[in-house]
Amino acid sequence: MRNGEVSYWWQALGGFTTRRPSLPGPAEADVxxxxxxxxxxxxxxxxxxxxxxxxxxxxxxAFAGYGASGRNGGWVTAEMPGSRDRYADGPRxxxxxxxxxxxxxxxxxxxxxVCEAESIAADFVKGGRLSVxxxxxxxxxxxxxLAHVRSWGNGDDVYAFLSGEQTRxxxxxxxxxxxxxxxxxxxxxxxxxxxxxxxxAERRGVEIYEATPVTAISGxxxxxxxxxxxxxxxxxxxxxxxxxxxxxxxxxxxxxxxLLPMNSSMVVTEPLPGATWKEIGWDGFETLSDEAHAYMxxxxxxxxRIALGGRGVPYRFGSALDHRGATSPATAVALGQILRxxxxxxxxxxxxxxxxxxxxxxxxxxxxxxxxxxxxxxxxGGYTGHGVAxxxxxxxxxADLVLGVSSPLTSLPWVxxxxxxxxxxxxxxxxxxxxxxxxxxxxxxxGSTGSPARVAAGEALARVGDLVSGIPH
Ligand SMILES: Cc1cc2nc3c(=O)[nH]c(=O)nc-3n(C[C@H](O)[C@H](O)[C@H](O)COP(=O)(O)OP(=O)(O)OC[C@H]3O[C@@H](n4cnc5c(N)ncnc54)[C@H](O)[C@@H]3O)c2cc1C
Numbered sequence: 177m178r179n180g181e182v183s184y185w186w187q188a189l190g191g192f193t194t195r196r197p198s199l200p201g202p203a204e205a206d207v208x209x210x211x212x213x214x215x216x217x218x219x220x221x222x223x224x225x226x227x228x229x230x231x232x233x234x235x236x237x238a239f240a241g242y243g244a245s246g247r248n249g250g251w252v253t254a255e256m257p258g259s260r261d262r263y264a265d266g267p268r269x270x271x272x273x274x275x276x277x278x279x280x281x282x283x284x285x286x287x288x289x290v291c292e293a294e295s296i297a298a299d300f301v302k303g304g305r306l307s308v309x310x311x312x313x314x315x316x317x318x319x320x321x322l323a324h325v326r327s328w329g330n331g332d333d334v335y336a337f338l339s340g341e342q343t344r345x346x347x348x349x350x351x352x353x354x355x356x357x358x359x360x361x362x363x364x365x366x367x368x369x370x371x372x373x374x375x376x377a378e379r380r381g382v383e384i385y386e387a388t389p390v391t392a393i394s395g396x397x398x399x400x401x402x403x404x405x406x407x408x409x410x411x412x413x414x415x416x417x418x419x420x421x422x423x424x425x426x427x428x429x430x431x432x433x434x435l436l437p438m439n440s441s442m443v444v445t446e447p448l449p450g451a452t453w454k455e456i457g458w459d460g461f462e463t464l465s466d467e468a469h470a471y472m473x474x475x476x477x478x479x480x481r482i483a484l485g486g487r488g489v490p491y492r493f494g495s496a497l498d499h500r501g502a503t504s505p506a507t508a509v510a511l512g513q514i515l516r517x518x519x520x521x522x523x524x525x526x527x528x529x530x531x532x533x534x535x536x537x538x539x540x541x542x543x544x545x546x547x548x549x550x551x552x553x554x555x556x557g558g559y560t561g562h563g564v565a566x567x568x569x570x571x572x573x574x575a576d577l578v579l580g581v582s583s584p585l586t587s588l589p590w591v592x593x594x595x596x597x598x599x600x601x602x603x604x605x606x607x608x609x610x611x612x613x614x615x616x617x618x619x620x621x622x623g624s625t626g627s628p629a630r631v632a633a634g635e636a637l638a639r640v641g642d643l644v645s646g647i648p649h
Contacts, residue, residue, distance in 0.1 A: 177443075177527050180502030183247040184444045184483065184529035185367035193371055195239055199385040202410030205233040207578055208417045210390045210405055212236030213245035214564065215556050216420035217373045217382075218571025221290075224380035226579055232382045233412055235405055237389035237424070241370035244423055247501060247533035248564060249442065249473045249485045250369075251463040252287050253305055254280040254360040257559035257566040258542030259648030260328055263589040272589035274329060279588060281334075281360040283569045287369075288362060290568075294379075296372030298364045299478035303461035305361035308343055310351040310518070313622040313631050314467035321467075322356055334358060347458045349466075349518050363461045363475045366564070392429050393417055395551025403552030416547070416578045419555035422563065423534030426495035433597040435536035435558050436604065437495050441488035441503040442532070443511045445525040447480040455521035469615035469638045472514050482522060484515045488532060491608040494601055503532035535561050540595035541648055545570045545588075547577035554578065558595070607645065614641035 178187070186192055207223055209216040212234050220232045236242070260273045268275070284302065291300045309315035325335050336357045338346070343355035374384060388407050395417075396402030403417040421428065423437040448456075458464075464474045474484040488507030492498075508530035516523045538544065538558035543566055547554035554577065556570035557563070573585040585591075598604050614637045621634030641647070 177508065178529040179505070179508065180500050180531055182242060182501045183367060183531045183533070184442070185365055186241070186246055187529065188365070188479070189367055189371065192239060196384050196386040199235060199388045199407055199409040199412070203233060203412045204231075205412055205414040206230040206416070207232045208403070208405045208412040208414035209234045209420055210393060210418065211243070211420035211422070211424070212240035212374065212384055212386070213243045213420065213422065214370060214373070214567035215422065215570055216418070217370065217377050218568045219418060219420060219556070219574045220382040221373065221377040221380060222572050222575035223578065224377065224382055226575055226581070228381065233414070234377070234382060234384045235388045235390050235407060235412065236384060236386045239386045240374040240384055241367055244533045244535050244563065245370040245567070246367040247442070247531060248366045249463070249483065250364045250366045250475050250564070251305065251473060252284050252300070252362040252364055252565045253463060253562055254284050254358070254565060255305075255562045256280065257562040258590065259540070262540060262542050262648060263593065266589040266593065268587065268589055270328070272587070275584070276588045276590060277328070277330070279569055279585065280565060283565045284360050284362050287364075287565060287568050290376070291369070291372070294372065294376040296369060296376065298369035298372055300362055300364050301461040302362040303463070304357055304359040305465070306343065306346055306355050306357050306462040307465050307467060308347070308349045308352045308355045309467045310349065310353065311622055312353065313635065315353045317467045318354060318356055334360065345457065346460060346462060347464055348456050348521070349464070350520055357462070361463050363463055364564070365478060390428070393419055393553065395548070395553040414552065416552045416554060418547075418574060418578070419553070420557065422536035422557040422559070424497065425536060425557065432495065433600065435538055436491065436598050436608065437497060437534035438491060438537045438561070438608075439487070439489055439498065439532055439534055440485055440561065441507045441511060441530065442483055442485035443508055443515065443527045443530045444477070444483040445481045445515070445522060446528050448482065448522055448525055452521045452525070453480065456519055466518075468619045469641070470612060470619055472511075482515060482519065482525075484511055486511050486514060487612060490612045491605060493605045497534060498532050501531040501533060503530050507532070535559065535563060538595040539598050540646060542593055542595060543570070543590055544593040544595070545573045545577070545591050546594070547574060549580070611641045611645045614638060
């Protein structure tokens, strides 16, 4: 099994794209974007659409799509990248939350629309999302989650309950007791999306410089036009400098405790034979997850494989990063076990590739989009694992904010939202590892049969984890 090499998705494209040149020297721009993932590239793409004469420069430490955008599970989902209740504390209250939900649903279609318009062959299929429960406790949690989203006015057209049989008719997950189907979700090949998006942005005139790490970002201290992104090749001075570095943000001076780099790992099988797919079903290409505390997520790829992910080692001390996507062998084994348990028909399938990446988690688990016109500094991220669609919405929003356009997007409740900083080490490491140890134990206890006391203990442990970590439900 291959391990690392950024991701299977990049290898499936035939390896990395030809590297773009580094920044040739000091430069002036209208907007300088730090980070060439979905957030940075969508922002650049829409900025040039709205303001074709602006000079928009993207500075990328490695290559466009090196980060989570080239490694993720390929769920373009309208799931809220944060807590409805916390966003509702903002000035627009519940109405703002409902607007954000609607905007995220539209965003799934917007990603599909741009793929079509720009001929981005990213295997986009809007087959919805299926969350399955495989134990009575998971089923109870599924129902509670459904009641919660119903209380926000979401009907069957947004989240529909499925019986065990209806669930298995869609995807034959072993032991499925029920599911929730959400139609506003699509499946993509993540690296194909980010590579195609980078090319589309360039066609609009965006300049992308690769192998150009930004070493510091500073604001213009009240004088519009003076924000700076520093690099070893020279500084880029711009009216706006936008930090779009999500899980990598902790490496930048002054932002070490802003977003926690949460690790997520994936494995992919070899292509499965037709007979296996006949048993599994999954003809609708729904994105799939379960209701475990340490949950899994998966997709059926366009080339007939199952790609499945989960948490693995959740966090590395001091916000350290993986080496080019290499994950721990034990994590790859554990993900393979989940896959075989859920899909006995694929039990003999070879695992071909394992990899990992980091996503950004804010202390209050709520994504945000910010721009301060006075300093010229902006940023977006912290999507807590729901960043594929959310980065598109954030990009469109940042573009409006930078251009001073007041739009329905700029009044969404995640705009201007700020969470507190993460705790310093070693509390940060101990907290995250403690949380996932509790979740794993809770999952084990819940999975044990015939002992309500153990199940209740598992649920109680998970609640303790939620309370300490601040994870919203
Ligand atoms: C394994 C995994 C599975 C996931 N699955 C899903 C999913 O199925 N659905 C979903 O919605 N979300 C998922 N996510 C989350 C989602 O992929 C991210 O939220 C999203 O891609 C973030 O995009 P981004 O552009 O903000 O960050 P990234 O894609 O991480 O891009 C940041 C870029 O900034 C660059 N950079 C960092 N520091 C600097 C610097 N100092 N100077 C210049 N450049 C810099 C990096 O090299 C990187 O290319 C997953 C994440 C992972 C890791």
